[in-house]
Amino acid sequence: MALGGGNLPNTRKMLAHYLSPPIPTGTNMSTIPGDANMDFEVNIFDILAVRDHIFGITLLKGQAFANADVAEEFGVLNIFDILGIRDIIFGVR
Numbered sequence: 001m002a003l004g005g006g007n008l009p010n011t012r013k014m015l016a017h018y019l020s021p022p023i024p025t026g027t028n029m030s031t032i033p034g035d036a037n038m039d040f041e042v043n044i045f046d047i048l049a050v051r052d053h054i055f056g057i058t059l060l061k062g063q064a065f066a067n068a069d070v071a072e073e074f075g076v077l078n079i080f081d082i083l084g085i086r087d088i089i090f091g092v093r
């Protein structure tokens, strides 16, 4: 198979897209404390998301991590964040 020069521009375009994927704008991103799964609600599913993170099943990243990190120690997700989210759900904090 010859190297198809005609396909090159498209390949480069795809590569550029791969290297710099569109970054979601802040306008539609949840920053609600406790909203670990970024669906604009704080409920049991956020606790499950933090549990999955702690168990290494599905790691939370970026804003999801920041939302989930509601209790000390900050920068770390652990049982205290689960308790903190529970308190948010029950409205006691």
Ligand SMILES: [Ca+2]
Binding pocket: 034, 035, 036, 037, 038, 039, 040, 041, 042, 043, 045, 046
């Ligand atoms: Ca949520």
Ligand SMILES: [Ca+2]
Binding pocket: 069, 070, 071, 072, 073, 074, 075, 076, 077, 078, 080, 081
């Ligand atoms: Ca924490």
